[in-house]
Each structure stands twice: as structure tokens, then as C-alpha cells.
Amino acid sequence: MMKRNGTGWLFAxxxxxxxxxxxxIPLIWSMYLSFTDWNLISPVYYFKGFDNFIEAVKHPGVQAAFFVTFKFMAAFVPMVIASSLLVALVIHGLPKFKGLFLIGFFLPYLASGVVSSLIVKGLLSHNSAFNVFLRKFGIEVDWLSTPLSALLVVAAIIAWKFTGYYALILTAGFESISKDVYEAAAIDGVTPSQRFWKITLPLLYPALFTVLILSIGVSFGIFTEVYQLTGGGPNYATNTWQMEIFKQAFTNLSAGYASAVAIIASVVTFASILVIRKLLEMWGKRNGWV
Amino acid sequence: MVGSKKGLTFRYLIAFALLIVMVFPYLYMVLNSFADWTQVDNKLVPTEFTMRSYEWLFSGGEAGIARPWLKAFFNSVIVSTASTALMMVTGAMVAFALAKMNFKGRDFINNAVLFQMFFPAIILLIPTFLIIQNAGLYDTYTAMILPKAMSLWAVFMYTNFFRAIPDTFIEAAKLDGASNFQILYKIVLPMSKSITTVVFLFLFMERWTELLWDMIVVRSDGLLTLNVLLSQMFGPYGGYPGPMYAASVLLTVPIIILFLFFSKQFKEGMQFTLK
Structure with missing residues (x-):
């Protein structure tokens, strides 16, 4: 350890x-802007007190963003946990090709949100093989114009992207569980379901916790896929916070109002993640996993 | 839990099936970029192939408006490379101070980094845009590079890694009269190759696929990154699915090649980060 305050500060x-x-500076500026009616261009602007915040809370776009985030979480988190758990369950401890699999499953993580959205748009276009196939059974879905399916499609794209990454974390979790534990359990005559709930899950919990927290964090920052596929529609069904703020600030040029929305979004995000984290920790503790 | 031989074969089968499902969208993209235009998006696996989509892309299409695809590609390379290089240099420097130097205020900086890392960044979007605009940087490369010249995640990763390096290495070098920069450059960084690969790949990938920021600070055709050009060209009402896939290939293939090239070091580095 070196003791020279100057160099330390220089490196930092x-x-x-x-x-x-x-x-x-942006943080303070953002708060200042949120009390004004500035439109990003005009040299003149006025203070509005808390009007922006009151207006925002009443706005359907903001209300939608609030609920869409949680709906998205309800779809995305189980999807990505299930798929990454499946991948990790299948490939952990494989004697050969495990590295190859992990690399292969990781590739979707490299995709640009624009590219994956465009591919999915193609896969779901009116005359695509998939839709033609469904039509044979009389199923006709306009995937991106139906509120529920649009949300699910976006959730699925992002789950596809993160599966390999999370599987990596979970695989490491599985492999950290010592074989001796299972062998001892086998001798004691533990049933498979007991083995999963009483041994695997508690020992996997730290890795699972990481993946849960990461995926919940992802849920609050969706933009690219929604921008590219639905623009937040149909009828606000996929309107995320980022989408709403982008529209208000850079399409409608309401910089003051959008700043207020951004502050609301940040507070909601921060508080939600904190609460969910606490709940997860309590859940783990109550089950004796931590 | 490796199980019997039969169980193992079964697991390999499932693993391969899953892998095919996972990479299918990529295969679909590549195949459709070469598919005859009557078959694009009409067949799961096209049967007739052509180079027309790529020709269209590079010649500027039927409208004759030459779209600057190659220019956009190089813009992406310039912005991503510069930004990633800066993020790695600043990340390693700050992490070295936090992990291996003892100075007044270190704990404060450490806590500030952690706080800022978990702070919802969306609140900063509009004022950061205004800072860039007021600095006269709107519609420049600098606008895309400067706000992304530092990554707190990189600081965090490097700090954790550097902490695991024994102090004796550093003290020995110190006795030999090496400066702090020399110690970082000649001793600490060469010992951190695997983590550097992980940090580099994640940062480069993230920068390469950025949309929102690059979209709002740049307007000129000549400055657009490939990701933004792709997004604008084939937005909600965009036609020409063939060239759309060709452009997607142009954006995706370099990053996959980069990743595969470094995949061995990446695996090693990930072992550390997953501990």
C-alpha cells in the first residue's frame, strides 16, 4: 500500500x-428543469412549481409506463429464469463440449436490440412461415398489434438475449455444489423432489439471487426493442419509462416535463428494486437458504 | 449429478436442440440476407439464393440514393473503438487507485462509484444531451464518445480483480524505483489479461449496439453509426426485407468474430467474475 495522497487523487x-x-451537473440540472416549462429550443421559459409532476402522474403514458414495467417483469423474469435454468441444468458438468455450448448460448447476448427486433419482425410478418403455419389451424394473430402478445414478444426477445449469460452464472452455481452432498443424500434415501428443494435450490440460491436481481434490473431499462418494434404501442401496451421520456423530450421537445417524468421514473425504479431485493432476501431467509 | 451414460446422451441431445433454437434467429438472418427476394420471410429455410440484397445495400437501392452503409460501418468502428479504449484506460486507472493506493478520500470515492453505478441513469439523459449541445458538440464523434469515456462497471470489475493481486508484487517494483504508471502498465495489467478480455468484450459489444444516445446526439447522414442507420432505414414502415437482413449481418458478424476470436480468454475471465 502506498501513502501519497496526490498520486491517489491523480489516478482517481x-x-x-x-x-x-x-x-x-446533470442531476442538478434535471431537477431544475423539472420545475420549468422549457421546450428544448425557446430562450424563454417559466417556472411551474410542481405542475409537471402533477401533469405527469395524470398522463396515460406515464401511468402505462409504471404498469408496463411490472407487467414486463412478470413476463420476462420467469421466461428468462426458466430458459437459463434449463440450459444450465442440461449443460453443467458435461464432460465434453461444455465450453462450446456456453459460448454458443452466449452468442445472442451479442445481438443488437435493433437486429433482434428486425429478425423477429420478419419472423412474425404476415406471410412468414410461422404465421402461415398457424393459419392452417385457423389461428390468426397480429402479434405486434395485440397488446398482450406485443408485450410478450418484446419480453421473449430480451429473454433470448440474456438466457446464455444467465445460464453461465447458474452453471457456475450448479458446479459449485459438491458431489459429496448428493452422494450423502442418496445414501440417506432422499427422493428426487426432496433433493431439488432441500439440496439443489438452497445451494443454488446465491447464483439464482444474482440472476433474479440482474433480470429485474433489466426490466427497468427497456428501450431499443420497444422503439424498433412497437413505438410503445399498441395503445401504450409496451410503453416503457425510457420510451415515454424519449418521446416527451425528443419528439414533443417538452424538456421540462420530460425531466419530471425522468425523476419519477428514477424514484420508482430505485424504490422498486430496493423493495424487491428486500423481499427476495426475506424469502431466502425464511426458507433458510441464506 | 453426471448420471448414467444413457442420461448423458440424452443431455447432449437436449443441449444441441436448445443450441439450435438459440442460434436459429442468427441462421434465419444470414439465410434471408442471401435469399431470393420472393422467398425472404416467406420460408423458414430459403431454397434459392442471390447476392441481390448485398448489391442493393451497397449500390443504394432502386431509388439511387446511395446510403452510406460503409461509412456508417466505419463510424461504428471509430466510435466503439475510441469509446471502449477510453473506458478501459480510465477504468484501470481509477481501479488501481481504489484497489492498490492508500489515500485520503479513497473510501469516499469507492462509495461514490458504487452509488452512481446503481443510480437510475435515465434521469441524466436530457441534461447530458444539453451539456453536449451547449459545449457545441452536437452532431460530432465527440458527442458519442465523451459521455461514454468511462464505465463504472469497468472500474468495479478491475477493482475487484486488482484487489486479489498480492501487494508484494507492487512493493517490489516500487523498491526498484518504478512509478505508479509503470507498475500499472508493466505489472498489474499484464497479470489481468483474462479480466481485460471480459471487460473489453462487454464494453465493446455494449457500445457497438447502443441506440438511444447515438440517435439523439447525431443528425448528419455521414456520422450515423451502423446501428442507428439500420434502425432508421428499416423502421416500423420500412420495406426491403432482404437488404434489411444484409445490413443486420453487416452489424452482427464483426462482433461475433471478435467474440469467437477471444472466446478462450473470455471463458477464463468469466471464471473470475462468476466467483
Whole structure:
């Protein structure tokens, strides 16, 4: 360990500069803007007190963003947990090709949200093989114009992207469980369901917890796929916070109002993640997994 | 839980089936980029192939408006490379200070990094845009690079890794009269190759596929990144599915090649991050 305050600060200086210019100043500016009616262009603007916030809370786009985030979470989190768990369950401890599988499953993580959205748009287009196939059974779905299916499609795209990444974490979790534990359990005559609930799950819990927290975090930051596929529609069914803020700030140019929405979004995000985290920890503790 | 031989074969079968499902969208993209235009999006696996989509893309299409695809590709390379390089340099520097230097205020900086890392970034979008605009940087490369010149995640990863490096290495170098920059550059970083690969791949991939920020700070055709051009060109009402897949291939293939090239080091590095 070195003791020279100067060099320490010198090495940390990129962060300090960055934190001032791209964190502290924007943060204060954002709060200031949220009390104005500034439109991103006009030199004149007025203070409106808390009007922006009151207006925002009443706005259908903001209300939709609030609920869409949780609906999205309800669809995305189980999807991605199930798929990554399945992948990890199948490939952990494989004697050969495990690395190849892990790399292969990781590839979707590299996809641009624009590209995966365009591919899915093609796969679900009116005359696509998939829709033609469904039509044989008399099923006709306009995937992106139906509120529920549009939400599910976006959730599925993002689950596809993250499955391999989370499977990596879960595989490491599975492999950290010692074989001796299972052997001892087998001698004691433990049934498969007991084995899963009493041994695998508690020992996998730390990895599972990580994946849960990460996937919940993802749910609050959806933009690209929604922008590319639905624009937040149909009728706000996929209107995420980022989408709403982008529309208000850069399409409607209501910078003041959009800043208020961004503050609401941040508070909701921060509080939700905190609460969910606490609940997960309590759940783990109550079951004796932690 | 490896199980019997039969169980193992079964698991391999499932694993291969899952893998095919997972990479299917990529296969679909590549096949459709070469598919005859009558078959694009009409067949699960096209049977007739043509180079027409790529020709269309590079010649500018029937309208004759040459779209700057190659230019956009190079814009993406410039922005992603510069941004990633800066993020890695600043990340390693700050992490070295946090992990291996003892100075007043270190704990404060450490906590600030963690706090900022978990702070919802959406609140910063509009004022960051205004800072760039007021600095006269709107519609420049710098606008895309500067706000993404530092990654707190990189700081976090490097800090954790550097902490595991024994202090004796650093003290020995110190006795030999090496400066802090030399220690970081010649001793610490060469010991951190695997984590550097992981950090590099994640940062580069994330920068390469950024949409929102690059979309709002740049307007000129000549400056658009490939991802933004793809998004604008084939938006909600875009036609020409064939060229759309060709452009998608152009965006996706480089990043996959990069990843496969480094996959061995990536696997090693991930072992550390997953601990």
C-alpha cells in the first residue's frame, strides 16, 4: 500500500471529472428543469412549481409506463429464469463440449436490440412461415398489434438475449455444489423432489439471487426493442419509462416535463428494486437458504 | 449429478436442440440476407439464393440514393473503438487507485462509484444531451464518445480483480524505483489479461449496439453509426426485407468474430467474475 495522497487523487481524477460533468451537473440540472416549462429550443421559459409532476402522474403514458414495467417483469423474469435454468441444468458438468455450448448460448447476448427486433419482425410478418403455419389451424394473430402478445414478444426477445449469460452464472452455481452432498443424500434415501428443494435450490440460491436481481434490473431499462418494434404501442401496451421520456423530450421537445417524468421514473425504479431485493432476501431467509 | 451414460446422451441431445433454437434467429438472418427476394420471410429455410440484397445495400437501392452503409460501418468502428479504449484506460486507472493506493478520500470515492453505478441513469439523459449541445458538440464523434469515456462497471470489475493481486508484487517494483504508471502498465495489467478480455468484450459489444444516445446526439447522414442507420432505414414502415437482413449481418458478424476470436480468454475471465 502506498501513502501519497496526490498520486491517489491523480489516478482517481478521471472518475472525479466524469462524476462532476456527467453525474452531478446533470442531476442538478434535471431537477431544475423539472420545475420549468422549457421546450428544448425557446430562450424563454417559466417556472411551474410542481405542475409537471402533477401533469405527469395524470398522463396515460406515464401511468402505462409504471404498469408496463411490472407487467414486463412478470413476463420476462420467469421466461428468462426458466430458459437459463434449463440450459444450465442440461449443460453443467458435461464432460465434453461444455465450453462450446456456453459460448454458443452466449452468442445472442451479442445481438443488437435493433437486429433482434428486425429478425423477429420478419419472423412474425404476415406471410412468414410461422404465421402461415398457424393459419392452417385457423389461428390468426397480429402479434405486434395485440397488446398482450406485443408485450410478450418484446419480453421473449430480451429473454433470448440474456438466457446464455444467465445460464453461465447458474452453471457456475450448479458446479459449485459438491458431489459429496448428493452422494450423502442418496445414501440417506432422499427422493428426487426432496433433493431439488432441500439440496439443489438452497445451494443454488446465491447464483439464482444474482440472476433474479440482474433480470429485474433489466426490466427497468427497456428501450431499443420497444422503439424498433412497437413505438410503445399498441395503445401504450409496451410503453416503457425510457420510451415515454424519449418521446416527451425528443419528439414533443417538452424538456421540462420530460425531466419530471425522468425523476419519477428514477424514484420508482430505485424504490422498486430496493423493495424487491428486500423481499427476495426475506424469502431466502425464511426458507433458510441464506 | 453426471448420471448414467444413457442420461448423458440424452443431455447432449437436449443441449444441441436448445443450441439450435438459440442460434436459429442468427441462421434465419444470414439465410434471408442471401435469399431470393420472393422467398425472404416467406420460408423458414430459403431454397434459392442471390447476392441481390448485398448489391442493393451497397449500390443504394432502386431509388439511387446511395446510403452510406460503409461509412456508417466505419463510424461504428471509430466510435466503439475510441469509446471502449477510453473506458478501459480510465477504468484501470481509477481501479488501481481504489484497489492498490492508500489515500485520503479513497473510501469516499469507492462509495461514490458504487452509488452512481446503481443510480437510475435515465434521469441524466436530457441534461447530458444539453451539456453536449451547449459545449457545441452536437452532431460530432465527440458527442458519442465523451459521455461514454468511462464505465463504472469497468472500474468495479478491475477493482475487484486488482484487489486479489498480492501487494508484494507492487512493493517490489516500487523498491526498484518504478512509478505508479509503470507498475500499472508493466505489472498489474499484464497479470489481468483474462479480466481485460471480459471487460473489453462487454464494453465493446455494449457500445457497438447502443441506440438511444447515438440517435439523439447525431443528425448528419455521414456520422450515423451502423446501428442507428439500420434502425432508421428499416423502421416500423420500412420495406426491403432482404437488404434489411444484409445490413443486420453487416452489424452482427464483426462482433461475433471478435467474440469467437477471444472466446478462450473470455471463458477464463468469466471464471473470475462468476466467483
Amino acid at each position: 481524477s478521471p472518475y472525479l471529472l466524469y462524476a462532476v460533468i456527467f453525474f452531478a
